[in-house]
Amino acid sequence: MKRQPPTRPAQGFMLxxxxxxxxxxxxxxxxxxxxxxAVTVNGVAATxxxxxxxxxxxxxxxxxxxxTQTAADGSYSILATGxxxxxxxxxxxxxxxxxxxxxxxxxxxxNITPLTEQMVASLSSDSVDTAAFFAAFGAxxxxxxxxxxxxxxxxxxxxxxxANGMDIRALKDLMGDKLVAKTASQSGNAYDQLLDSIAAKxxxxxxxxxxxxxxxxxxxxxxxxxxxxxPNGGGGQxxxxxxxxxxxxxxxxxxxxxxxxILVGAGDSISASPFESMxxxxxxxxxxxxxxxxxxxxxxxxxxxxGSTELLRIQNGGCFPASGTQGVVxxxxxxxxxxxxxxxFKYLAANVTVTATGKTLLPAxxxxxxxxxxxxxxxxxxxxxxxxxxxxxxxxLVFQEESAVINQYAAQLKANGVNAVVVLIHQGGQTTxxxxxxxxxxxxxxxxxxxxxxxxADVDVIVSGHTHQEYVCSVAAKTAKKNILLTSTGxxxxxxxxxxxxxxxxxxxxxxxxxxxxxxxxxAPANATLPSGFTAVAKEATVDALVSKYKTLSATLAGQGIGxxxxxxxxxxxxxxxxxxxxETAEGAMGDVMADSYLDGVPGGADIAFTNPGGVRxxxxxxxxxxxxxxxxxxxxxxxxxxxxxxxxxxxxxRLLEQQWEAPNNTAKTNAATHxxxxxxxxxxxxxxxxxxxxxxxxxxxxxxxxVAGTLKLNGVAxxxxxxxxxxxxxxxxxxxDNFKVMATGSHITDTKMLDLDAFIAYFKANSxxxxxxxxxxxxx
Numbered sequence: 209m210k211r212q213p214p215t216r217p218a219q220g221f222m223l224x225x226x227x228x229x230x231x232x233x234x235x236x237x238x239x240x241x242x243x244x245x246a247v248t249v250n251g252v253a254a255t256x257x258x259x260x261x262x263x264x265x266x267x268x269x270x271x272x273x274x275x276t277q278t279a280a281d282g283s284y285s286i287l288a289t290g291x292x293x294x295x296x297x298x299x300x301x302x303x304x305x306x307x308x309x310x311x312x313x314x315x316x317x318x319n320i321t322p323l324t325e326q327m328v329a330s331l332s333s334d335s336v337d338t339a340a341f342f343a344a345f346g347a348x349x350x351x352x353x354x355x356x357x358x359x360x361x362x363x364x365x366x367x368x369x370x371a372n373g374m375d376i377r378a379l380k381d382l383m384g385d386k387l388v389a390k391t392a393s394q395s396g397n398a399y400d401q402l403l404d405s406i407a408a409k410x411x412x413x414x415x416x417x418x419x420x421x422x423x424x425x426x427x428x429x430x431x432x433x434x435x436x437x438x439p440n441g442g443g444g445q446x447x448x449x450x451x452x453x454x455x456x457x458x459x460x461x462x463x464x465x466x467x468x469x470i471l472v473g474a475g476d477s478i479s480a481s482p483f484e485s486m487x488x489x490x491x492x493x494x495x496x497x498x499x500x501x502x503x504x505x506x507x508x509x510x511x512x513x514x515g516s517t518e519l520l521r522i523q524n525g526g527c528f529p530a531s532g533t534q535g536v537v538x539x540x541x542x543x544x545x546x547x548x549x550x551x552x553f554k555y556l557a558a559n560v561t562v563t564a565t566g567k568t569l570l571p572a573x574x575x576x577x578x579x580x581x582x583x584x585x586x587x588x589x590x591x592x593x594x595x596x597x598x599x600x601x602x603x604x605l606v607f608q609e610e611s612a613v614i615n616q617y618a619a620q621l622k623a624n625g626v627n628a629v630v631v632l633i634h635q636g637g638q639t640t641x642x643x644x645x646x647x648x649x650x651x652x653x654x655x656x657x658x659x660x661x662x663x664x665a666d667v668d669v670i671v672s673g674h675t676h677q678e679y680v681c682s683v684a685a686k687t688a689k690k691n692i693l694l695t696s697t698g699x700x701x702x703x704x705x706x707x708x709x710x711x712x713x714x715x716x717x718x719x720x721x722x723x724x725x726x727x728x729x730x731x732a733p734a735n736a737t738l739p740s741g742f743t744a745v746a747k748e749a750t751v752d753a754l755v756s757k758y759k760t761l762s763a764t765l766a767g768q769g770i771g772x773x774x775x776x777x778x779x780x781x782x783x784x785x786x787x788x789x790x791x792e793t794a795e796g797a798m799g800d801v802m803a804d805s806y807l808d809g810v811p812g813g814a815d816i817a818f819t820n821p822g823g824v825r826x827x828x829x830x831x832x833x834x835x836x837x838x839x840x841x842x843x844x845x846x847x848x849x850x851x852x853x854x855x856x857x858x859x860x861x862x863r864l865l866e867q868q869w870e871a872p873n874n875t876a877k878t879n880a881a882t883h884x885x886x887x888x889x890x891x892x893x894x895x896x897x898x899x900x901x902x903x904x905x906x907x908x909x910x911x912x913x914x915x916v917a918g919t920l921k922l923n924g925v926a927x928x929x930x931x932x933x934x935x936x937x938x939x940x941x942x943x944x945x946d947n948f949k950v951m952a953t954g955s956h957i958t959d960t961k962m963l964d965l966d967a968f969i970a971y972f973k974a975n976s977x978x979x980x981x982x983x984x985x986x987x988x989x
Contacts, residue, residue, distance in 0.1 A: 245270065249309040250285035251383070253298035253320040255714065256396070256404035258282030258389035261300065264320075266309070268294035269347045282389040293353040295328075295345040296320055304625045306338050307383055308353055317384045321403055322580050322713055323365055324382050325625070329577040330361040337575050339624040368579045374405060407714035411581045414466040415630065415707040416459055419474035419673030420699035422510070423481025423493040425755050427451035427729065430788075431778070432826050433700030436678070436726050437786020439643040440739035444786055448732035449702040453747035453755050455727045456500045460748065462706055462725065463501075468578040471501050473553070474673035474696070475508025475589055475634030478522065479847075480825055483839035484762045486846050487540055489518075489528045492758035494551045495544065499751050502553040504574045506587030507560065508634035508673060509596040513847060516562075516569055516605060523570065525550030543761070556587025556632065558617055559608040569605060573617050575626060581711040583628050584621030586614055590635035590655070590674065592872075592947075596822075598849060599943040610635065611662035618666035627711045628668045635659060636675035636696050640880040641785040644703065645724045649681035651880055655872075660694065661686040668717045669707060670694045678703060678785045680722045693720050698787045702727055766839030771972030773836055774979045777801055777828040780821070780888075782879050792821035792877040792887050797980040799824045799890025802845060802968065804981070806936045807892040809967025810851050811960050814936035816861070816922065817892035820946050821877075823847060823938060824890065834977060841968050851962045852942035854954035859929040862920060864950040865889070865897065866912030873947050874906035884987075887946055891984050894923045898986040909949065916988065938964050 249266050253259035262278045264286060271290020278284045278298070288294060293310040298320040306328040309318035318324075325338060331352055332341035341349075362382055369376050378398035379385060390396035396404065427450045428434040437444040463469045477497060478490035485493045511519050521528070525548050528534065528541035535541055542548045558572035574585040591609050594602045610633065618629045637654025639646065656672055665688040676699035682691040695705040707722040728735050730744035738744060780794035790796070799819055806817035826843045828836060856864065867873060869886040878885045885905050898919040905914070920927045927933075937951065939959060944952035972978060 244289060245291045246287055246289050246314070247292055247294065247309070248285065248287050248315045249294060249296060249318050250283070250315075251296075251307070251317050251319040252387040252389055253278050253282045253284065253305065254387060254389035254396075254400060254403060255303060255305075255322055256390065256400060256407045258391050259298055259300050259303065259320075260391070262298045262303075263300070265297045265299070266294050267342065267345050268292065268309075269350050281391050281394065292316060293350060294318070295342045297339075297342050304339055304623065306342050308358060309383070310353060310355070310358065319383050319385070319387045321382070321387070322406060323403070326368075326577060326580060327358075327361045327365050327382055329582070330364055331357060337573065337624060369406075372409065372579065374402065376402065378402070406580050408712065409580070410710050410712050410718055411578055412466055412468060413578050413581065413583060413709040413711055414462065414469040415583075415669070415671070415705070415709065416462050416469060416471045417474065417671040417695060417705040417707060418471075418697050418701065419634070419671070420476045420508070420676055421473070421493070421497070421701050422476055422699065423478055423485030423490055424450060424700040425452035425493055425496045426482060426484055426759060427454070428482075428700045428702070429826070429829065431781070431829065433698070433702050433787070433789065435788060436698070436702055437643045437783070438726065438739050438742055439645065444643040445739060446734065446786070447726065447738065448729050448734045449727045450700055451727065451729060451747075451755070452496050452500065452701060453752035454729050454745050455701050455704070456748035456751035457745040458704065458725065458727050459500055461745065462704070466708070470503050470576050470583075472585065472630075472632055472671060473502055473505030474632045474671045475506045476510045476673060477502075477505055477508075479510035479513040481846055483766050483842040483846075484759050486842055487762045487765065488543060488758060489541055490522065491528075491541060491543060491548050492754075494522060496751060496754050498552040499754055503576070504554045504556060504585055504587065504632070506632035506634055507555050507557045507570065507589050509589055509593040511555070511589075512593060512597045512601040515601050515603065519555070519569075521550075523551050523555050556585065557589065558586050559588040559591065559610060559613040561606045561608065563604050563606055573621060575621070578711075580713045581627045582625070583630055583709070583711075584624075584626035585630050585632055586617045586621070587632040588613060588634070590633070595945055595947055597945070598940045610659045614659075614667060615662075615664045618664060622666045627713065628709055628717045629666055630669045630671065631667055632671050633659070634672075634674045636672040636677060637679070638675050638677040638784060638878065639679050639681070641679070642783075643786045644678050644726060645680060646785060647680050647682075649679055652679065652681055652683070653875070653878065655875060656694070657683075660692060663688050663692065665690060667692060669709070669720060671705065671707070672696045676789050678724055678787055680705065680724055693722055695722050695724070697724060698785075699789065702787070762839070766837060768838045769835045770838055770841060770969050771836045771976030771978065772834040773828055773830055774834060774977045776830040777978065777980055779824050779827055782881060790821065790824065791879050793879045793882070793884035795888055795890060795983055795985045796821070796824065798827055798844065800892070800981045800984060801971075801978060803890050803892040805968045805971035806851055806938070806964065808974070809962065809970050810853060810936040811962060812853070814853055814934045816895050816933055817936045818889045818941060819938060820941050820948070821887055821890055822946060823849075823940065836972055836976070838969070841972065842965060845965050845968050847938070847940070847964070849938040849940050849964045851936055851960045851964055851967060852939045852957060853934060853936050853960060854942060854951065854957040855932050856935050856950070856954045857929065858927040858931050858933065860950050860954065861927060861933060862915060862929070863910065864948060865915055865920070867909065867948050867950060869905040869914050870909050870912040871906045876947070888985065889948070893981065893984070896921050896984050896986075898988060900988045902989040919986075
C-alpha cells in the first residue's frame with residue numbers, strides 16, 4: 209500500500225490547533241513536537257458484498273485528503289495526516305459511502321457501510337448531502353463528531369434497524385465491530401449478512417406534494433379553486449375543497465399511513481395571494497406552511513414577483529423593510545412575537561444563477577434519508593420565468609434551460625448514492641379529464657412535455673405545477689427510454705398528491721404509484737355523502753388558530769366597502785379534471801373591467817388599455833346587496849404592479865394582438881372544449897376586433913394572421929397603422945411579459961408609479977354599481 213509522506217506544519221499552527229480542538233476531540237502529536245501529526249485508519253468497506261477496488265479518502269482535522277484503494281475483501285489501511293476525528297469516504301462505480309474514525313490514540317477502525325452512511329446523514333442533520341458534509345469537514349466541524357453525538361447517531365441507526373424487524377444482536381459498534389465481507393472466496397460474517405438483509409429489504413417512502421398554493425390558507429371560493437369533481441358515475445360529484453386547516457389534517461392522516469414521509473412543493477406557494485396573506489407580505493402563509501410541515505419546495509415564477517432580495521428574506525427571515533405605511537412590526541410584518549424567523553422549508557432554485565457570482569441563488573438539491581435509503585430532490589422553475597414577472601423581479605438573475613440542469617444534478621445525486629431522484633419543477637401541462645385522478649391522462653399536453661423528453665434515466669419522479677391543472681400521468685420519456693411519473697395537484701391547496709415509492713438499497717426505485725387526494729371539507733354541505741374511496745377531513749386545531757389569527761389581523765381593512773356590482777363579474781372560466789379555473793384563451797368580464805380601470809385611472813390618460821388574463825386572479829361574485837370590499841379587489845389583482853404607459857403605432861397594435869396566438873403563447877394555454885389556444889389580452893372599452901379561429905395558430909412572431917381585416921377599431925373607427933396610440937398596461941406586460949414582446953418595443957415607456965390596485969379601487973369608487981360590460985372581442989369559427 210502506498211502511503212503519502214506527511215507534510216510538516218509550522219509549530220505555531222500546531223499549538224494553535226491544540227488550543228482550539230479540545231474536549232471530545234483527541235489529539236496526537238500536539239505540544240511542541242516537531243513531527244507532523246498522523247493517524248492510521250483501517251477497516252472494511254462493504255454493502256454486503258465487499259467494495260473491492262474502491263477509492264478510500266480520509267480527511268482528518270488539520271490534515272489533507274489522503275487516498276488509497278480497498279483490497280479484494282474490501283479492507284483498507286491508510287496513514288492519514290492530521291488528528292482525530294476523521295471523515296472517511298468509500299467510492300466505487302455505484303456507491304459513495306461515508307464513515308467516521310475517532311479514538312484516543314493514533315489508530316482507529318472505521319468500517320464503511322450503508323449503516324455508517326446512515327449515521328453520518330444523521331450527524332449532518334439528516335437532510336444534508338453527506339458528500340458535501342465530507343468535503344467541507346475540518347477543524348470547525350470537529351464538534352459535530354463528538355463522542356456523545358456519535359453515540360446518539362449510532363443508537364438511532366440501531367433503533368431503526370430494530371423497528372424494521374432486523375436482528376442486531378451481533379452488532380454493537382457500526383464502525384469498530386469485526387466485519388468480514390462476502391467475496392468469491394469467503395463468506396461474510398454476521399455483520400455482513402445483516403448488510404445483505406438490509407440491501408434486499410424494500411423501504412416504502414411517501415411523498416406528499418402540493419403546488420401553486422398562492423397563500424390560500426383560507427378556503428378559496430368554489431368558483432376559484434375551492435371545488436373539484438370526483439369520479440362518481442357519468443357526471444361525477446362536485447365537492448368543496450381547500451383551506452389550510454383541512455389541509456393540515458389530511459397531511460397528518462397521510463403521514464400516519466407511512467412514517468417515512470416528506471411534504472414537498474413545486475413552487476408558487478406565495479404571491480398572487482388573497483388579501484389575508486398579501487397584507488402580511490406572505491409571512492402568514494409561510495408561518496402556516498411551517499406549521500403544516502413543508503420541508504422542501506422549488507421556487508416558482510411568483511416567488512420572484514417582488515425580487516430576489518425579498519425572496520431571500522422570505523427564506524431566511526427578517527422584517528419587511530419599513531416604507532410609508534408598510535413594514536410596521538406587529539401590524540403587517542414580524543407578527544410572531546415581533547419577529548419573522550423565515551421559512552423552515554428549503555427553497556430550491558437549481559436553474560437560477562446570480563449574474564454577478566455565477567452561483568445559484570438558492571440551493572439546487574436536497575437529500576432526505578429514510579433509514580437505509582435516500583431520495584434526492586432537484587428544484588427549479590421554468591426558464592421563461594423572466595417573461596412571467598416584472599423585469600425588476602428577476603434583475604441580476606439568469607434562468608437556465610430546465611432539462612440540462614436537471615440531468616446535471618440528477619447524475620450528481622445518483623453518483624452520490626441516492627436511491628431515487630425526484631424533480632420539483634414549476635412547469636406543467638394539462639389533460640382533458642373531467643374528474644380528478646384520471647390516470648389515463650386524456651389529451652395530455654403542455655410545455656412540460658419537451659422537458660420530460662430530454663431527461664435522462666437518472667430521473668424517477670416529477671412533481672410539477674404552474675398550469676393549475678390536476679393530473680397523475682405516466683409519461684414516456686424519449687431520452688430516458690422509460691416512463692416517468694408526473695403529478696400536479698391543481699391549485700390553491702385543494703388537493704395533494706400522495707406519491708408512494710418502493711426503494712431497495714441495492715436496486716434503487718422498485719416501483720412508484722400516486723393518487724390525487726382532495727382536501728375535502730368535512731363540514732361543507734356539498735360533502736355530506738362521498739363516493740367510495742374518498743374521505744372528508746375536519747380542521748386541525750393548531751393551523752385553524754393560525755388561520756383565524758391572520759384573518760382577524762386583516763379584517764379591519766379587508767372589510768371596507770369600496771363599491772358595488774349589479775351582477776357577478778367573472779373571468780372566462782373552464783373546467784378541467786373537475787376543477788374550475790380561469791380560461792386564458794378567452795375574454796372575461798372581470799378582465800375587461802380591470803382594463804377599464806387602467807384606462808380611467810392612469811395619470812394623463814390613454815387611448816387603449818390591456819391587461820393579461822393571467823393577472824386576473826379571481827371573480828367578483830354577486831351576493832346581495834353587491835358590496836365589493838378592499839379584500840375582494842386585492843384578491844382579483846394582488847400583484848402590486850404599477851401602471852405603465854407607452855406609445856405603439858396601429859401596426860404594432862395589430863402585431864401585439866397576433867402575439868396572442870403566435871408561438872409560444874399558442875401552447876402556453878389551451879382549452880380543449882372550445883378548441884381555443886393562446887393568451888387573450890383583456891382590452892378596455894372602445895377597442896373591438898374579430899379573429900378567425902380557423903386561421904393557423906403557433907406561427908413564428910410576426911407571421912400570425914388571425915385578426916379579420918378591417919375589424920380592428922377604436923370607438924368604431926378603424927385603427928390607423930401609421931398613427932401613434934397611447935397604451936396603458938401593468939408594469940409586467942409593459943416589459944414584454946407573457947411573451948408580448950411588442951410591448952417592450954414601444955416608445956416613451958413610462959412607469960407612472962401608480963399601483964394598479966389603486967386604479968382598480970378608484971374605478972369602483974367612481975363607477976359603482978358596476979355591471980358586466982359587453983364583450984369587445986368576437987370569435988369566428
